[in-house]
Amino acid sequence: MEEQPTILVIDDDLAMQTVLEIALRDAGYRVELAGDGQEGIRKLAAIRPDLVICDIMMPQMDGVEAFQQMKDQLQEDGIPIFIMTALNRKPWFADLEAEGAVIIQKPFDIEQFLSLVQSMLG
Numbered sequence: 692m693e694e695q696p697t698i699l700v701i702d703d704d705l706a707m708q709t710v711l712e713i714a715l716r717d718a719g720y721r722v723e724l725a726g727d728g729q730e731g732i733r734k735l736a737a738i739r740p741d742l743v744i745c746d747i748m749m750p751q752m753d754g755v756e757a758f759q760q761m762k763d764q765l766q767e768d769g770i771p772i773f774i775m776t777a778l779n780r781k782p783w784f785a786d787l788e789a790e791g792a793v794i795i796q797k798p799f800d801i802e803q804f805l806s807l808v809q810s811m812l813g
Contacts (some may be wrong), residue, residue: 755787758787771812
């Protein structure tokens, strides 16, 4: 039996965490949750996820800062990072995308989201 891919979800919004956790588990993934960027970075060291999903607007450390701290470590290992945001498209999104982030606008269609996850994880 193949190892299930592990997805780390970093979001301070419990409702969003729950929606993603249920959808991803139903789709056959293992899900780890973190409530903010600092916790997410701590968890990264412990779990080696196959994909990271991170919200932008969070207390303590926002998603952009978390991405900056995670990206070198993750990109060396070819681990994709999705960044979720309720913000309208901002000019600096292009910088994040140039650095390898996949930006997902909220609210998003969960089926489209899952197919994007599947395509990223092969």
